[in-house]
Amino acid sequence: MDPIKDAMTHKSRSAKIEARGHLISLACISLIVAVVLAIFFFVASRGLATFFTNKINLWDFLSKSTWEPAVKDAHGNPQVGALPMIVGSFGVTFLSAVVATPFAVGAAIFMTEISPNLGKKILQPVIELLVGIPSVVYGFIGLSVIVPIIRTVFGGTGFGILAGTFVLFVMILPTVTSMTVDALKSVPRHYREASLALGGTRWQTISRVVLRAAMPGILTGVVFGMARAFGEALAVQMVIGNAALLPKDLISPASTLTSVLTSGIGNTVMGSLDNNALWSLALLLLLMSLAFNLLIRWIGKKGEMK
Amino acid sequence: MSAKSIDKFMTGVLYAVAGIIVLLLAGLLGYILFQGLPHVSWHFLTSPAKSFEAGGGIGIQLFNSFYLLLLSMVISVPLALGAGIYLAEYARDNWLTDVIRTAIEILSSLPSVVVGLFGFLVFVLQFGFGFSILSGALALTMFNLPLLTRNVEDSLRQVGFAQREAGLALGLSRWETVIHVVIPEALPGILTGMILGAGRVFGEAAALIYTAGQSAPALNFADWNPLDIASPLNPFRPAETLAVHIWKINSEGIQPDAAAVSAGASAVLIIAVLAFNVLARWGGNRLYKRMTAG
Numbered sequence: 001m002d003p004i005k006d007a008m009t010h011k012s013r014s015a016k017i018e019a020r021g022h023l024i025s026l027a028c029i030s031l032i033v034a035v036v037l038a039i040f041f042f043v044a045s046r047g048l049a050t051f052f053t054n055k056i057n058l059w060d061f062l063s064k065s066t067w068e069p070a071v072k073d074a075h076g077n078p079q080v081g082a083l084p085m086i087v088g089s090f091g092v093t094f095l096s097a098v099v100a101t102p103f104a105v106g107a108a109i110f111m112t113e114i115s116p117n118l119g120k121k122i123l124q125p126v127i128e129l130l131v132g133i134p135s136v137v138y139g140f141i142g143l144s145v146i147v148p149i150i151r152t153v154f155g156g157t158g159f160g161i162l163a164g165t166f167v168l169f170v171m172i173l174p175t176v177t178s179m180t181v182d183a184l185k186s187v188p189r190h191y192r193e194a195s196l197a198l199g200g201t202r203w204q205t206i207s208r209v210v211l212r213a214a215m216p217g218i219l220t221g222v223v224f225g226m227a228r229a230f231g232e233a234l235a236v237q238m239v240i241g242n243a244a245l246l247p248k249d250l251i252s253p254a255s256t257l258t259s260v261l262t263s264g265i266g267n268t269v270m271g272s273l274d275n276n277a278l279w280s281l282a283l284l285l286l287l288m289s290l291a292f293n294l295l296i297r298w299i300g301k302k303g304e305m306k
Numbered sequence: 307m308s309a310k311s312i313d314k315f316m317t318g319v320l321y322a323v324a325g326i327i328v329l330l331l332a333g334l335l336g337y338i339l340f341q342g343l344p345h346v347s348w349h350f351l352t353s354p355a356k357s358f359e360a361g362g363g364i365g366i367q368l369f370n371s372f373y374l375l376l377l378s379m380v381i382s383v384p385l386a387l388g389a390g391i392y393l394a395e396y397a398r399d400n401w402l403t404d405v406i407r408t409a410i411e412i413l414s415s416l417p418s419v420v421v422g423l424f425g426f427l428v429f430v431l432q433f434g435f436g437f438s439i440l441s442g443a444l445a446l447t448m449f450n451l452p453l454l455t456r457n458v459e460d461s462l463r464q465v466g467f468a469q470r471e472a473g474l475a476l477g478l479s480r481w482e483t484v485i486h487v488v489i490p491e492a493l494p495g496i497l498t499g500m501i502l503g504a505g506r507v508f509g510e511a512a513a514l515i516y517t518a519g520q521s522a523p524a525l526n527f528a529d530w531n532p533l534d535i536a537s538p539l540n541p542f543r544p545a546e547t548l549a550v551h552i553w554k555i556n557s558e559g560i561q562p563d564a565a566a567v568s569a570g571a572s573a574v575l576i577i578a579v580l581a582f583n584v585l586a587r588w589g590g591n592r593l594y595k596r597m598t599a600g
Contacts, residue, residue: 014479021481022396028388029406032455035448036409039424046427106323114320123324126331132579133334134509136552137572141334143556144565170330201313231417233512234553258419265423265516270431282423289415
């Protein structure tokens with residue numbers, strides 16, 4: 001056959017390799033998207049069974065405070081009130097964010113505005129090491145150091161929201177710090193120069209110009225930290241005391257969504273109400289993580305418009 | 307107070323905050339190493355754990371951690387490479403790419419316990435893998451994929467466009483350009499990301515409790531047939547890792563020397579993670595120098 005015609009009508013070797021490569025990479029990315037969809041589908045199908053199969057009232061689930069799926073109340077309804085866990089999860093999340101934010105912002109200001117040199121040489125590696133420490137190690141230190149300290153200072157068992165807050169504070173500190181550093185670094189240099197030229201001191205420049213300009217980025221960092229705190233399981237589970245009771249104060253044993261999940265899911269039979277109720281907690285966790293994601297996007301959009 | 311003294315005061319406060327954070331890390335590391343290292347011995351690192359008596363080691367858990375890490379990297383690295391290549395080289399700027407990016411973002415922000423529960427539901431129960439290394443490795447893959455993918459994509463994007471043009475001008479297809487020109491140049495960045503990811507995976511426990519399981523059956527280290535149940539290589543045996551072990555002995559409290567064992571195990575875990583960090587930094591730089599003749 002005519003070699004020119006052959007070359008024109010058939011795909012070259014290169015074109016075949018190209019098509020195959022494109023297909024391979026497309027397959028990989030599709031797999032990731034499929035996994036995400038599958039996670040939502042499976043967790044939702046299990047988690048919704050509590051409401052559709054076991055006919056639990058959604059409002060009761062969110063607002064009642066007795067978590068004893070095996071025991072029925074006076075009306076013969078199983079008692080699956082998730083309020084103690086919801087309060088516990090939000091409690092440790094907000095408290096740890098409240099404690100961690102000033103430290104993180106302070107450290108970030110130090111690294112970008114006060115002493116970039118020391119920041120880069122000392123604080124940057126410190127923050128990176130803090131990220132690297134596994135969560136069980138944080139839990140173990142919480143259990144063997146923080147819990148006894150709280151027990152001696154405040155009495156009680158030492159387990160509770162306060163211990164969880166301390167552990168989470170250290171865990172989310174690096175996340176919030178490094179995102180705040182990025183936010184501060186992206187503030188243009190001439191903002192600072194303008195403020196200094198007007199006679200502002202360094203602190204006036206930082207507090208009135210730099211921090212304000214970086215606010216959306218800092219908020220994003222805080223929300224990221226909160227998302228991490230909300231989803232953290234083992235470290236919290238080790239120090240919070242795991243009592244599914246509505247917390248009366250910060251030093252009585254409490255529980256979070258994640259702590260009940262980790263300690264409970266292995267002890268229940270698949271498909272039973274106890275088990276379905278736990279999956280509903282997992283679904284709640286999933287939805288909250290989605291909500292944090294949306295919040296971050298929203299802050300990002302708001303920040304852009306300025 | 308005048309603006310100047312406020313400025314001085316706040317500078318002092320910021321120094322104090324920075325100092326506190328440094329002290330915090332020093333305290334954490336110091337505590338773990340001082341409590342843990344005296345307990346670490348050759349015997350501790352190699353002997354199996356004991357449940358009701360003191361003197362157990364972490365030998366099997368340590369091996370499990372490394373084997374699980376290896377297996378999950380074998381699964382996740384090719385996937386992350388493919389996905390990263392797609393995002394950096396093929397993805398167009400349209401709604402589909404938006405959806406993909408959102409999905410990856412969501413996956414990376416999912417609590418690891420949710421990933422673990424999904425793995426439990428799908429791999430352990432649905433696929434019938436049981437509590438096994440394979441289930442654990444797949445769960446870790448899901449946990450690790452989004453960050454690895456982003457890292458691959460970022461590293462590929464760092465490569466100058468002229469490199470791609472040169473490859474295309476020589477008559478290579480886009481895929482061949484990526485494989486033979488772009489990836490070698492981006493390799494140090496990719497490797498650094500992979501090693502850092504390995505460090506994260508090594509310390510992960512929440513995703514493993516209900517996938518790789520919480521028991522470490524005795525292993526016969528003379529048996530290298532991957533199909534035997536006592537063989538260390540068998541991917542279908544339950545495998546408690548080091549991180550899971552620390553969690554378990556602390557929440558069960560049936561081991562008389564739980565505190566000492568967990569301190570020792572924590573020290574080993576931290577040293578391993580630190581080693582991964584140092585390796586990532588040092589190895590990345592070195593490799594970059596070698597490959598760029600710089």
